[in-house]
Structures are given as structure tokens and as C-alpha cells.
Amino acid sequence: MTIEEILKGDIKKAIQKHFEIDAEEIILQPTKKEFEGFYTFVTFTLTKTTRKAPAELGQIIGNELIENSSVVDSFNVVQGFLNISLKDQTWLNLFGQMSSHPDYGASPSNGQSVMVEFSSPNTNKPLHLGHLRNNFLGDSLSKILKASGYDIIKTCLVNDRGIHICKSMLAYRELGNGETPESSGIKGDHLAGKYYVKFDQEYKKQIKELVEQGMKEEEAAKKAPWILEAQKLLLLWEQGDADTMALWQKMNSWVYQGFGETYKKIDVSFDKTYYESDTYLLGKDIIEEGLQKGVFYRKEDNSVWISLVEEGLDEKLVLRGDGTSVYITQDLGTTELKNKDFHNDRYLWVVGNEQDYHFKVLFAILKRLGRTYSEGCYHISYGMVDLPSGKMKSREGTVVDADDLIAEMIQTAADRTQELGKIDDFDSAEAKQLYNQLAMGALKYFLLKVDPKKRMLFNPLESIDFQGHTGPFIQYTYARIRSIIRKAEQAEIAAVIPGDAYKLHPAERELIFSLSLYPSKVSAAASEFAPSLISQYAFELAKVYNQFYAEVSIFSDPNPEATRFRVALSKVVSETIRKALGLMGIEVPERM
């Protein structure tokens, strides 16, 4: 039982005893900094049933707690707020519990499995900042759910076919002159992206020419030579034309090589990768099933539809008149495949909020088809990363490239570190590792600290900070603690929890309180699918530790019991920081 649960029980008993009312669930909130205490119970809600004034209620309950609660030390009442302080012995017991559990904050297996699909790149362009947010969210969520007791399967659905892929293939075929990543020195995914942009430039030029010849823009967009050629290429691809397949495989292999490097840098990996070229024909048997069940219906032109008006959605096409699939057809098929492959209890899709409607439709259709697993389907919808100029657009080159940004971050980390000159004795491999840890810490933290649902702004002119509310701030706190622990080990000072007579320093109490919050933050992050809760927590904990660090001396305290306790406290804080950052995919350095 947690302290909070004990306290709630005691308050409930106090209310029962004095007023003979069965209080509903007791809600405690953290006491505001300007008041004394750690937990606050608001008594306003009881005024009606008890016919007592709020402050009087606080006094009555407070006195009862002093008498009969095993954990309460003192209280004060401000209007309808009962602020409660705990006994030092309670804090120390609590600390003893967490320091003896290395897995403190993690839940044992609950026997449930979750598939998390994220990243899902297109093979016609390199990753950009928006993809990074997606990758970090998916990866972090996987780690958080795993810590909460779920078995996790990370998947990625690669969008490796379609008209957009044919566009870059066409531009390469026409303008590439046999250029390769090796011959050009351009990373494979960037090389493909280069031809995707070239296609767009040429295509626009062709449209402009047609418009000048008197064609309407809409028609010109459909009749420009290159778009017709790209469509032809798509048909050839679908027929399995040897030359087309060879070109497709060649370019995709370059892209995978490039993606591989980027995934390695950001330390993201998958348990299972699906390729759209394998799955794009799936889903047609589901259409047949839906028709038989009367869930779908056929129109005169042979196209197949579903009406989701009852669900507050519209009529939706699920199969074209010519029998070919649309997006939703493929997704129905792919979801069915995932379920066949893994039989998970839950399916998560980390996909941008521009597809909110699509997922509502997908889940609604699955439900209509009687798929029980639809109950466990969730769209983890996240906001776009915008630039001050607006939305990022690959074709127009207004994107923040992931590789470029990572390289800049590493450079900044190196510059900043060298300026401070604290690691002059590191060899180059150690230094490089540190720069990477700091760069990725800053970048991941920057993207994960914001509520996933909200769109966020990135200003390329203001580089991502290494000070203040950042990953490196928390990493720094960790490194400081590690330094203390090394010193303690050298001096052979053991980490020991003090006896009953020990009087806690306020900064020590604050730290234990902060540490006690960790498990509930992990479970909240898991149930709300919000890694930002972990990032906020890690920052708070680091801040509280830094205050402690500035306020008390660990090694020069006259009381050796205090020194040993503070070493123990520091150790648990460092472990909790390491675990919390670990849930965000951020590593911690021994020194920085």
C-alpha cells in the first residue's frame, strides 16, 4: 500500500467516525509550495453533508489524524484546505521501500500484449523532424508500456510502393545518369529524395507550359507528360515488369541503407517490419466478407461502400469500381494480417492527427465486421511539427532534415562541452559517445516534452537548448550524482538509511516525496499514452535534486549518518533519473 492510500484510508475513517458518512473516494492533491505540508485534503465537498464550516472540518479531521493515523505528523488548516505533514519515520520507511526495489516504478507482467506501429516512412524521401517526433513517441510509448507490464511488439509499415515512389523512379531514370550513393557520396535516402524533388520541379514546369498553351490548370495537372509516364510506371510495377522492378529494388535498397543509418543514430528499432508492397493487395477478401454480411453494399458502377452515418461519419468507399484497393482497404487487410500474425490484445498506431478521420473510419468498420479486437485499437494521434513559416513540405524543400539536425546537435554538444573543458581527459571515442548522448538527449527531450496531441513549433533559427528545461539539464544532474557516488565509493562510505532518531532536512523530505511520485507517473503515462508526463517528471526530480545539492553538503556534514543517508538518497535519485530518461530513449552519461 502506498502512503497516499494509507492516508486516504485514514481520512475516510476519520470522516466516518465523526459524521457517520461514507465519504466517496478521497482525493488528495499535492500541497502548494507556499504552504506547509505535502498532501492536501479539500474539505469544501463535505460542507453540505456535514453542515460544518470548511475550516472546522479541517480541524476535526486533522486532530483525528494526529490521534489515530500511523503516518501523520502534523497539519494546518487554511480555509477549506487541510494540509498534512508526515512523520520523518514514514518518509524513511517509504524511502527504504524504494531503495530496496531495483525495479521501483515498473510493473510485473500483466500477460497482455500490445503492438505499436510507428515510424512508417515513405521510401521516396529522407526522414525529417516530423518523422522524428513520430519515432520518438512510438519508441518511448513502447518502453513505457513495457515498464507497465505489457509485452510489446514494435512494428513499422514501410510505404514502399505507389505513385509517389514511381515519381522519384521516373525522375531518376530520366535524369539520373546512373548516379549512385557511392558515385555521388549522397546518402541513399537523400539521393532518392533528390529525384523526388526533381520530379516535382519538372512536373510543375510541364503544367506551366500546358497552361501557357491555353489548357486549364486542373486538366494540365492530369495531362502533363511526366504524370502520365509515372502512372504508366506504376502499372508496369504492378505487372511486375522486370526493368521497373529492378529500378525499384535498386532505389529502395539505397533508401533502406540510408534509413538504417538514421535509425541507428536515434537508436530506434522494430520487431517486425511490414512492407506495403506485400500488403497492398490485402483486404479484398474482407470486402467480400462485408458484402456477404450486408455491412457493405455495391453501387451501379460496381464500387463498394459502407455507410457510417449511424456512427456520425459519412458514406465511405472501400473498393473502387475497377476492383482496386484504396487506402482503407489496405489498412483493413493489414490490420487483419497483424492480428493473424500476433494475436495482440491491443493495437496502437502512432500516426499524425491529419489522419484522425481515417482511423475513426477504420475502427468503425472493424467493429461493424464483428472484429472483437477493434476494442483494443487506438490511434495515437499527435500534432504536426510546424515551422514559423508553417507546415513542412518535402516537395518544396521546406523541411528540417533529420540527419542534418542530428549532425548540428552533435556539433553543438561538442562545442558546448569543449568550452566547459570538463572532459579534457576523455579519449576521442569517449568524447564522441558523450556528444551523441547529449545531442540525442536534447533532441528527444525537446520533442517528447510537449503533449503529443498538440502541434508544436520548431524555429530553426533558435537552436535547441542545452540549459533549463532540457534533456542535458537532467543528464547533468545524473552526472553530478555519479560523481558523488564515485567519491563515496572511494572513501568507502556506505549508503545507509538512518535510524528512527534521524531528523530529516526539508530538502531530503522533498526528494523522497518526488521519488515517491515516480510509479504513478509511469502508469499515468501508459494509460494516457503520453511520454510527456515522464519528461515533466524527470525535470521536476532533477530540479529538486539540484536544490538539495545546493542546500546541503553531503561529505562535510558533521553527522556521518547524514552523509551515508545522502549518498543513499543520491543513488536512488540517479537510478530514477536513469530509468525515467530511459523510458524516453535517452541515455545518461557518467560525466559531462
Added chain:
RNA sequence: GGUCCGGUAGCUCAGCUGGAUAGAGCAGCUGCCUUCUAAGCAGCAGGUCAUGUGUUCGAAUCACAUCCGGAUCACCA
């Protein structure tokens, strides 16, 4: 036009299952390194919580309306 999401300090964001004088970081200004890492700590300054009405003992938080921004409503993915 319908639906959905958002609007909190100069900037970037917390807080939103209703509770105390609305919090951080950055930027600005003051202090603090002969003592465990100053990527730090302490402090100052900065707010009509988009607007209005309602519900309530109590509203940034809930409801309704309005304004602003974004997304979506494709036989694109």
C-alpha cells in the same frame, strides 16, 4: 458549410477527472564558484488564462455562443 483539435507571460510550453495568490524554461535584470561538476542555485520583473454568458460555495479547467488558427470531410496515401 459539417466534424475534430487548439488559443495560458515577449517566445516555447505545464496546469484542464473544478479548489488556495495561474507555474516552468528561454530571453531581460541582481546576486552566488579557495567547499561534492556554475550545462547549476537563489532572487527580481513579466498574465484581461482569445471573448461573452451560464452552472457552482468556488471556473484557466465544465456547458453554450462568438472570434482567431489548424486539420479533415478524395475512386491520394
